[in-house]
Amino acid sequence: MKNSIRLLIAVVLTLVMAVGAVSVWAGSARQGTVPIFPEEFTGACGEGINVGTGTVTGEGTCELTVTMSSSPGEAGTLPEGWSGLFDYVSVVSTSGTPDSIKVCVPLSPDWKEKKVGETLNWFVWADGKWAEAETSIEQGPPEVVCGSSDSTGIFTLLGK
Amino acid sequence: MIHRASRWLSLGILLILAVVYGITLAPGLSWANDGTDGGDLITAAATGGVPHPTGYPSYLVLANAFQQLPVGELAFRTNLMSAVFACLAALFIYRIIHLLTAGSGYQEYSAFIGAIVFGVAPLVWSQAVITEVYTFQAFLTALVLYQAFLPGTGKIFLFIRGLLVGLALGNHITSLFLIPVLLWQEGNVRVRPALSTTLKFIGLLAGLLIYAILPLRALGQPPINWENPITLDGFLGLVTGRIYQSYFTSEFVIDRLRGWCGLLIHQFGLAGVALGIYALLDGRKLIVRVLPLVWVFIAQSTFLLFYGPRDSYIYLIAPVLVFSVWIALGVSKLLLVSAQIHRVVAFFMALLFLVVNTFSAVQTFEQVDASKDAHAEDFGRLIMHLLPEDSLVFTEDDPSTFALWYFHFALKERTDVTILVKSLLPYDWYRQNLETTYPDLKMPDHGNLSVVDLRALNPNNIVCFVGYAEKPRIKCPP
Numbered sequence: 001m002k003n004s005i006r007l008l009i010a011v012v013l014t015l016v017m018a019v020g021a022v023s024v025w026a027g028s029a030r031q032g033t034v035p036i037f038p039e040e041f042t043g044a045c046g047e048g049i050n051v052g053t054g055t056v057t058g059e060g061t062c063e064l065t066v067t068m069s070s071s072p073g074e075a076g077t078l079p080e081g082w083s084g085l086f087d088y089v090s091v092v093s094t095s096g097t098p099d100s101i102k103v104c105v106p107l108s109p110d111w112k113e114k115k116v117g118e119t120l121n122w123f124v125w126a127d128g129k130w131a132e133a134e135t136s137i138e139q140g141p142p143e144v145v146c147g148s149s150d151s152t153g154i155f156t157l158l159g160k
Numbered sequence: 161m162i163h164r165a166s167r168w169l170s171l172g173i174l175l176i177l178a179v180v181y182g183i184t185l186a187p188g189l190s191w192a193n194d195g196t197d198g199g200d201l202i203t204a205a206a207t208g209g210v211p212h213p214t215g216y217p218s219y220l221v222l223a224n225a226f227q228q229l230p231v232g233e234l235a236f237r238t239n240l241m242s243a244v245f246a247c248l249a250a251l252f253i254y255r256i257i258h259l260l261t262a263g264s265g266y267q268e269y270s271a272f273i274g275a276i277v278f279g280v281a282p283l284v285w286s287q288a289v290i291t292e293v294y295t296f297q298a299f300l301t302a303l304v305l306y307q308a309f310l311p312g313t314g315k316i317f318l319f320i321r322g323l324l325v326g327l328a329l330g331n332h333i334t335s336l337f338l339i340p341v342l343l344w345q346e347g348n349v350r351v352r353p354a355l356s357t358t359l360k361f362i363g364l365l366a367g368l369l370i371y372a373i374l375p376l377r378a379l380g381q382p383p384i385n386w387e388n389p390i391t392l393d394g395f396l397g398l399v400t401g402r403i404y405q406s407y408f409t410s411e412f413v414i415d416r417l418r419g420w421c422g423l424l425i426h427q428f429g430l431a432g433v434a435l436g437i438y439a440l441l442d443g444r445k446l447i448v449r450v451l452p453l454v455w456v457f458i459a460q461s462t463f464l465l466f467y468g469p470r471d472s473y474i475y476l477i478a479p480v481l482v483f484s485v486w487i488a489l490g491v492s493k494l495l496l497v498s499a500q501i502h503r504v505v506a507f508f509m510a511l512l513f514l515v516v517n518t519f520s521a522v523q524t525f526e527q528v529d530a531s532k533d534a535h536a537e538d539f540g541r542l543i544m545h546l547l548p549e550d551s552l553v554f555t556e557d558d559p560s561t562f563a564l565w566y567f568h569f570a571l572k573e574r575t576d577v578t579i580l581v582k583s584l585l586p587y588d589w590y591r592q593n594l595e596t597t598y599p600d601l602k603m604p605d606h607g608n609l610s611v612v613d614l615r616a617l618n619p620n621n622i623v624c625f626v627g628y629a630e631k632p633r634i635k636c637p638p
Contacts, residue, residue: 001441001443003493003497006438006441006442007434007438009437009441010434010435010437010438010441010490011434013434013437014425014430014433014434014437015430017421017424017425017433018421018425018430020417020418020421021418021419021421021422021425022415022418022419022421022422023419023422023426024415024419024422025416025419025423025470025472025473026412026415026416026419026470027412027468027469027470027471027472027473032196032469032557032558033196033197033200033212033558033562034212034557034558034561034581034583034584050609050610050612050613051610054612055610055612104612106611106612106615106637107637108635108637144612
């Protein structure tokens with residue numbers, strides 16, 4: 001091949017590369033050296049399932065799978081006037097039917113000013129709608145805010 | 161025998177890059193240039209520990225040697241290692257090009273240009289000024305490739321070729337791609353092929369023995385002890401990077417391919433990329449001649465298309481190394497063509513390469529300069545100052561975890577506090593690690609560790625959550 005033709009091909013190929021090139025390196029920001037915290041936990045009802053920053057407890061004879069997520073997944077938009085304070089905690093029964101589910105997370109100092117039932121409440125997404133979960137504060141240590149519901153579903157702590 | 165001009169040019173390469181790296185070297189612990197892992201590597205090397213998978217035993221041995229130097233602080237001494245090996249990698253690239261352009265007429269000049277192009281490529285430079293394993297990896301890759309083109313045929317030489325690949329594997333698992341390079345042999349072999357392969361294989365196994373230091377270090381129960389490799393399962397988990405195996409994905413292939421083009425252009429500019437391609441278009445004969453380079457380029461590039469993390473672009477360092485050689489071959493060829501027109505044209509062409517190279521280096525300076533980076537040091541000192549006495553400190557990300565490990569374990573500051581990595585709590589090896597590092601820490605008898613349990617079982621310790629996102633975050637709920 002002639003030198004001039006080689007040079008021309010090289011220039012053309014470089015330009016093709018330049019046209020297709022992007023300066024962003026696609027990748028997952030969540031994949032660090034320290035592996036991301038597991039998002040899925042399983043355990044039997046009757047014993048607290050540690051989900052890192054909180055616990056999920058089921059009543060009855062059943063097996064639960066708990067998935068933590070920062071996105072609402074299948075759940076709809078949050079109830080009007082409320083905003084999210086914590087991850088979405090999806091609780092699914094893989095065996096048996098739990099009598100009730102209780103989700104507890106440590107009470108953040110930012111939430112201490114809030115009033116349970118008025119400006120701080122757990123909600124659960126079940127049967128295609130958000131419903132308030134019975135919310136209470138339990139003394140610690142650590143002091144935790146818990147939401148209880150008769151049904152499984154997607155739990156999330158909301159505030160005003 | 162090395163020609164006198166080669167000696168001077170080699171010295172010139174070392175001096176130029178030593179100055180360039182020296183004035184941009186991070187003075188201490190640094191997060192610059194995606195270097196958040198530095199705290200883990202420095203601390204593990206200094207405390208007899210085992211850093212994150214795949215353990216990097218070859219790196220640990222040398223990093224520890226550098227840490228004994230009587231200059232600067234601990235992190236600076238480890239940063240220095242990256243700069244030294246980047247210089248040495250450039251030197252071996254010079255030697256590779258020298259071998260490949262023998263008799264071309266512009267051998268010395270093109271080899272010099274290739275080595276400098278490599279040394280000031282933004283990716284290489286960025287890794288040469290912080291603590292990371294990649295410039296050492298570049299050095300080992302260059303050395304292995306250099307040996308592939310060296311017409312040495314003695315038995316010891318063959319053994320050393322295998323040994324170096326083994327040691328490279330002890331630095332980074334992507335050195336698996338260097339194993340096929342062992343099959344390449346320049347010139348006539350005086351020993352039988354079977355014996356040649358056996359000697360290289362024995363050398364490879366001997367090099368891999370470096371991995372034995374990982375369980376030996378773990379037996380000392382160091383504070384950084386990833387996977388606790390004293391059991392076979394732990395050892396295999398560590399050296400195979402088990403916790404990162406799920407990071408492979410084909411999700412980003414198209415975007416990565418485009419990003420790969422962008423990165424290559426960013427390293428060498430459009431002219432540099434065109435020159436490299438021009439060199440490769442020389443025909444099948446050249447491709448066959450540089451087959452080990454072609455293999456490393458393709459294998460490493462393919463790997464980084466599929467390895468998910470956002471900072472995986474750093475693996476382009478091996479393709480950058482190879483492409484620098486091709487650019488030098490392109491320079492050599494173009495100068496020959498220019499000389500056929502007139503020697504003055506060739507002279508000005510050579511001058512143009514130097515000017516372009518210098519100009520791009522000046523542009524790169526600001527992008528990679530870590531000499532004024534104090535984010536990690538400031539963060540570590542601030543948090544160490546703010547932490548309440550005897551507190552349990554939960555770290556929430558890579559920067560905060562490794563910076564606090566460095567200050568707490570390597571520099572032995574605030575030995576009263578307990579550093580707990582939230583994301584590592586579910587791992588058994590981490591639990592064992594905490595048991596030996598913090599014997600006073602109360603933990604549940606069985607099951608996964610959780611923040612809730614640890615708080616409940618240690619009610620007298622104030623709990624703090626520490627992280628870094630744009631600015632330091634510290635929360636110590638009452």
